[in-house]
Structures are given as C-alpha cells and as structure tokens.
Amino acid sequence: MADTMQFDLVSPERRLASVQAREVRIPGADGDLTVMPDHAPLITTLRPGILTLVSAEGATEYAVTGGFAEIGPEGVSVLAERVHVAHEVTRAMIDEMVESAREAHKSAHPDMVDAAAKLLADMEALGLRVAVGGN
C-alpha cells in the first residue's frame, strides 16, 4: 500500500500546495474527516476551518473558507475559495471575514438563514482557533 498520496490545494488565484501527503485533515461540511492514502472516492464541501496537511516535512495548517474537496484514487485536491497558511492569518483578516459572514447572515433569505448562521459560527470558531494558535 502506498504510504503517500498526491495532494493539491488550489485557490481561484493560485496553486498553494502540490505535494505528497501522508494524511490530510479536512473540515468537511458535515464534520471533519481525515484522508489517508487509498481513501474511498468522495466529494465533500468545506466549511470554514483549519485544514491540516501532514507530509514528510511535518504538518502544515491552512485556514480555508468555503469550497470543496475531491478525494479520488490518485489523491486529494482541495479547491478553496480563500486559503491562507494558518500562521499568516491576521486578526484583521478574520475580523473582516466574520464581518462579511455576519452581513450575509443579516441579509440572508429566510430559507438560507440557518446556513448563514452556521457559516458565521464556523467563521468565529476559525477566528478563535487561529487566535489561540499564535498572534
């Protein structure tokens, strides 16, 4: 059994990582999941959170907002709308994202209000998580 898999992390503007990974921890919409080589094919949407990549060089954390992950036989590709290396995230960036989520929550369509509230909560959790982790 292969002990590594191809991992790609791309945002609309650039490719952030393309490495051999041992495991990837993904904040999926229905809960976190850890992907290891030979995972069953899966497509899941992301919620805002921390994505952890474990490769031969150690673990790297990325703060991601919405997007999706495609887990296939040949590896994992994560397409995230906004991606930052976790320790580069600043308070101001989090505040801005929480603020925009709050706006979205306020102006959300009645059908969407739950989703927007969840998004806001996830954003705030992400903010706390990053704040504890450094800065």
Added chain:
Amino acid sequence: MPSLKDLKNRIGSVKSTRKITKAMQMVAAAKLRRAQDAAVAARPYAERMTAVMSGLAAGLDGSDSAPRLLAGTGADRTHLLVVMTAERGLCGGFNSTIVRLARARAGELLKQGKTVKILTVGKKGREQLKRDLASHFVDHVDLSEVKRMGYDTAQGITRDLIRRFDAGEFDVATLFFNRFQSVIAQVPTAQQVIPAHFDATEAASSLYDYEPSEEAILADLLPRSIATQVFTALLENGASEQGARMTAMDNATRNAGDMIDRLTIVYNRSRQAAITKELIEIISGAEAL
C-alpha cells in the same frame, strides 16, 4: 511647402509621440506578463471545478431536482449580455471586436423578438454601445478602481448576476470577452453561464460518494462555478487587453519611426534647396559685376 522650422517642429513632435508609444508598449509588455501568469495560475482551479461540475451535472441532468441555475427557468425570453471590455483605449481592436460580437448577438436576439438586457463591465464597451443600445443597459461594473484583478471582483459580479436571476430579471446570461490566444491573436468569445452548461463527457459521477448529498453540493458549487467562469473571463480579458495594447503600440512606434525618416528626408532636401538657392544668388550676383 512647409518652412524648415515647421518641419523641424513636426519631427520633434513625432519623436515625442514615438517615445510615448514605446513606453506604453513596454508597460503593456510588463503587465501582459503579470496578466498571463495570473491566468495560468487560475487554470488548475477552473479545470478541477469544471471536471467535478461536469460529473455532478451529468448525474443530475434532466431530473426534477436540478437547481434552477443549472436547469434554467424553462423560458428563453430575456437575455442578459455581460459585455466585458477594458477601462482604457489605445489597445487596437480589442474593445471593438467584443462590442461587435455583442452587438451582432443583440441584433439577432432582438430580431427574434426577445428581450435584451446589457450589463457592461469596463468603460469602453459602455461608451461604444451607448449609441444604439443604451436603452437596454441595466447596470455597469466599474473596473477603474481595480488595481489587480482578484477573485473578489468576479464574486461581486456573480452575486449580482445570481440576485438578478433569482429576481427573474433574465433567463439566459452570456459573457462576452476576448480569449487570449497569443500576443497578436485574441478571440472574441461568447460564453453562456446561466443556465450553466457543462460538457457531460465525464461519467465519473457514480464513482464518488457525496457528502452532503449530490444536490446540496451542486447547489453550493454552482454559484462558485459561475464565479470561476467569470473570473477566468476577466483574467483572459486582462491578458488580451495588454497583448492587444502591446501589438498596437508596437505598430504605432514603428509607424512613428517611418514618419520621422520621411520627414527627415524632406527636411534635408529643403535645407539643401535653400543653400543651393543662396549660392546661386551669390554667384549670379558676382557674375553681374
């Protein structure tokens, strides 16, 4: 016959024009590099997105649960044309080719008795369409404040599009932009984004598990996929604009050079003629004595 002084002024002015066009060409070349890099960097995301969307869409095609953004409103009456052009001119046929394509499409649709709405992105297209299609304008996106084309811009445009679609303002949306092929070739392109259209070539859909359900993912991803298409179009357009400007300015620089050569010949001839004339006057004066 212009005087020597006039000619000299003329040469001077063409020379300074040449300096400006040369500078613009070099600036465009530098910007083109950056725009091309941005377009290349955005490609993996767009490709993966399209691949996954094709799979998803193929699985759901024709079923009743397909979201409206994919299935459309069922009508084909009101068309929204999103005309993407540059904020600046002096880039050869770049703006005109897009406008020409959009205008042809608008004419066609109007002839079929459909309603046409136009959303302009970038000032130049708006100016050119104002003459005959101003009554169809619904909105304008100003890019003059945008220093670097970011995904945020595309998201903003997409949110606006989806809001209008949900409000029933149009049935079909088409993007008009220039696809970048090379520095000298930009292809004006019309691309339908709403209802979303995917080539259902990949039947990999059944291979995957979906979390949450297929429908939920599709509903979540459709707006993102549209934003990606808008973003790609903006980047392609950005690269095309700089490429077109570079070519146009290169031509202008060369033309200015030719003009300077011609004017210099005329200048030298007239100067020589004046000298000869003076000599003849002196000699004939001396002979008369």
